Amino acid sequence: MPSLFPTQTVDPRPETSEIKAGPVKFGKSWRFDFDRGDFVMTPTGRVAEAAYTDAWAEWCKKALLTERYRYLVYSRNHGQEFEGLITRGLTRAGNELEIKRIATQCLMVDPRTRSVGNFTFRWEYDACIFSCEVASIHNEEVKINGSVVI
Numbered sequence: 489m490p491s492l493f494p495t496q497t498v499d500p501r502p503e504t505s506e507i508k509a510g511p512v513k514f515g516k517s518w519r520f521d522f523d524r525g526d527f528v529m530t531p532t533g534r535v536a537e538a539a540y541t542d543a544w545a546e547w548c549k550k551a552l553l554t555e556r557y558r559y560l561v562y563s564r565n566h567g568q569e570f571e572g573l574i575t576r577g578l579t580r581a582g583n584e585l586e587i588k589r590i591a592t593q594c595l596m597v598d599p600r601t602r603s604v605g606n607f608t609f610r611w612e613y614d615a616c617i618f619s620c621e622v623a624s625i626h627n628e629e630v631k632i633n634g635s636v637v638i
Contacts, residue, residue: 512599512625517543522553544600545630548622551594552634568594570636580616583638584609587618591634600624614638 519528519536528536556567606621
């Protein structure tokens with residue numbers, strides 16, 4: 489009978505056979521103003537486009553704002569699970585470690601992301617405001633900000 493407690497670790501990335509062959513493409517996206525909660529418009533009244541690295545950075549911001557499993561339109565790999573931290577009763581240091589883990593897991597799903605690191609945390613009452621640096625496979629870095637209410 490197989491063991492109920494396996495000892496080998498599992499790589500969170502899919503097997504190489506599951507990844508589509510060919511280079512990873514940096515496409516286009518619509519530019520979104522996260523502070524206003526609306527799309528950015530050009531002077532001619534069209535929605536502004538974000539291309540390549542900017543589109544990837546938009547995806548990173550959106551992924552950290554989307555609660556995982558909440559919206560059927562997204563795959564089960566899209567989004568974060570910060571809401572679960574509320575009921576865990578962890579210390580500030582414990583919450584910071586979990587925020588690092590969840591944010592890293594959330595952003596590393598995209599094959600355009602090479603690494604997530606250099607987290608900084610600031611606490612205001614029960615809210616933890618954090619920022620991190622995310623690097624693409626083309627060695628371009630963006631700073632992403634987020635917050636979690638504990």
